[in-house]
Amino acid sequence: MTSTSVVSIVYVNDAPAAARFYGDLLGMSPSLETPGYITFGLGPGADLAVWSGQFADLSPDVPRTSEVCLAIDGGGPDEINAIFEQWRSKGVTILQEPHDAGFGLTFLAADPDGNRIRVAPKD
Known part of the structure; x- marks a missing residue:
């Protein structure tokens, strides 16, 4: 059986800016960085990713349901x-x-x- 990880993806307008925000809050550096997709290894089998480019101009005024x-x-x-x-x-x-x-x-x-x-x- 292969190992599985859970990646929580947060859609953002600017992945590097969002990574700086989350890195500061979490007190950690990214584990993977590409121009539009950046992840943080939170522990065995759990990652947090910020991803830009999927939705143009996300607005903070739009209610989030997750x-x-x-x-x-x-x-x-x-x-x-x-x-x-x-x-x-x-x-x-x-x-x-x-x-x-x-x-x-x-x-x-x-x-x-x-x-x-x-x-x-x-x-």
Whole structure:
């Protein structure tokens, strides 16, 4: 049997700019870079990719119906709040401030293209 990886793809207008944004938030460098497709290795079998050129002129005003969830291992309220404050100080667009969603403290942000990013504790 071949190994399988899950790649979450985020559509963006400018892949290098989006990669800088995500690299700064995640504190990591890309694992693969092409002019329009850039990936980050998040761990065994999981990657995050930003891809431009598939949709012209994505607008942050268009509602997004999916989101990337960054599940924080050991993510108690103090850690989630610290990430929230760090992102807010960087000027990241916050869509929902930290709140209890039944599975723990979580907040919702957006990247420059309007794609949603949720930060939550790992199940």
